[in-house]
Amino acid sequence: MKLELNAKIIQIVILIVLLALFVGSGITGYFIYGDYNVKQVENLTNQLKSLQIDYDSVKLNYNNCTANLINANTANDNLIALNQNLTLQNSACQSNLSSAEIKISELQITINKSQDDYNALASNSASRICCIIKNNYNPNIKYYSIENNTIVCSDTSGIEFSC
Numbered sequence: 001m002k003l004e005l006n007a008k009i010i011q012i013v014i015l016i017v018l019l020a021l022f023v024g025s026g027i028t029g030y031f032i033y034g035d036y037n038v039k040q041v042e043n044l045t046n047q048l049k050s051l052q053i054d055y056d057s058v059k060l061n062y063n064n065c066t067a068n069l070i071n072a073n074t075a076n077d078n079l080i081a082l083n084q085n086l087t088l089q090n091s092a093c094q095s096n097l098s099s100a101e102i103k104i105s106e107l108q109i110t111i112n113k114s115q116d117d118y119n120a121l122a123s124n125s126a127s128r129i130c131c132i133i134k135n136n137y138n139p140n141i142k143y144y145s146i147e148n149n150t151i152v153c154s155d156t157s158g159i160e161f162s163c
Contacts, residue, residue, distance in 0.1 A: 123159070126151045131163035 126144035130153035134141040143158030144151060152158070 122146050127161040130161055
């Protein structure tokens with residue numbers, strides 16, 4: 001019985017040694033693999049943080065660009081509206097200018113006619129007045145001029161007249 005007990009003890013010891021070898025190497029591998037996983041997780045976590053920072057920066061730039069684009073479109077719309085307004089005002093000014101040019105031309109014709117009428121009236125009036133003065137007071141008078149809307153009869157200079 002002692003031999004059987006010793007044989008069983010030896011079998012148990014061998015079994016424990018074999019288990020220790022297989023399980024021990026597995027536990028060691030687990031610790032090494034677990035260590036590797038922890039470092040890999042830390043690296044991935046750091047990469048994720050870096051990517052998150054990059055993403056936030058790109059997102060901020062995107063939002064800024066979108067806001068700038070909206071502002072540029074608004075400014076462009078305002079410029080288009082201003083351009084249309086200026087085009088309308090320019091057309092109105094061109095029309096007013098054309099009307100003014102026609103009116104100026106008509107007034108110039110009226111002024112020229114009035115000036116001709118004035119000159120004819122002045123000439124006729126001056127001739128009559130200076131003829132009266134020549135015939136009654138000074139026979140040497142042969143000229144007249146109009147100075148400050150006054151008829152001046154002269155024997156030396158001016159516009160020659162006949163009675």
